[in-house]
Amino acid sequence: ERVTVLTSDKAADHAWRDPNVVIVIGSGPETTTAGAWIAGRQPAYPQGIRGWALPADAYRAAGAERMQESGEGEFPGLRAAQLARLGPRTGDLVWDIGSGSGALAVEAARFGAAVLAVDADPAACARTEAAARAFGVPVQIVCGRAPHILERLPEPDVVRIGGGGVPVARAVVDRRPERIVTHASTRDEAEALGAALTGNGYTVECSLLQSVDLDTEVWTERERSVVFLLSACRSDLAP
Known part of the structure; x- marks a missing residue:
């Protein structure tokens, strides 16, 4: 018996000697020799839906029936700002920690990035999986509690931290991604997160975002969201 173990990039050039069993082992997106991540197929745009930072109604229209928005971390305006600061693209591996509704994970995948969506709530994992299936993009679901x-x-x-607070922020910083975004509902929470990111080789910015949804039939306020957006860029990569 002879056992040969090879990575995928070496298999094609290997001189095989009459093998009678070949086992291929893989899970999720594979990294290339250049260190880039390829999700595996072109993003889909079901039912002619166009745009980014889509509301929950757009996901339900695409077939993600259980899609829902809840809390300040889910409103489309914040998601748009997070995506703009992360800049996910083909070749990137994105962590979406606390994926919630799955909307950010799906939209990062629509940009061509490989995405790992992490959430401790099985219902949130199911929503993320349904949203990814509805839009025809590959998102790998990781059901478990961060930071462990x-x-x-x-x-x-790049990493979006949707929940977990300072312990998760510190764990992410230790992994040295190029960019990190997170949010806070209070100034005290924002200052604590900023301190966890600052001084660890990252340049940190914070903005206060306010979004007011208006009913255009009567032009009255329907919903208001106020949130602190924090973004961190590794200092050695800052423009």
Whole structure:
């Protein structure tokens, strides 16, 4: 018996000697020799839906029936700002920690990035899976609680922290991604998160975002959201 173990990039050039069993093992997106991540197929745009930072209604129209928005971390305006600061693209590996509704994970995948969506809530994992299926994009679901579940994940390029607070922020900083975004509902929470990111080789910015949804039939306020947006960029990569 002879056993040969090879990575995928070496298999094609290997001189095989009459093998009678070949086992291929893989899970999720594979990294290329250049260190880039390829999700595996072109993003889909079901039912002619166009745009980014889509509301829950757009996901339900695409077939994600259980899609819902809840809390200040889910409103489309914040998601748009987070995506703009992360800049996910083909070749990136994105961590979406606390994926919630799954909307940000799906939209990062629509940009061509490989995405790991992490959440401790099985219902949130199911919503993320349904949203990814509705839009025809590959998103790998990781059901577990951060920061401990992060230890076994491959190194990220950019990270969105949707929950978990300072312990998760510190764990993410230790992995040295290029960019990190997170949010806070109070100034005290924002200052604590900023302190966890600052001084660890990152340049940190914070903005106060306010979004007011208006009923255009009567032009009255329907919903208001106020949130602190924090973004961190590794200092050695800052423009």
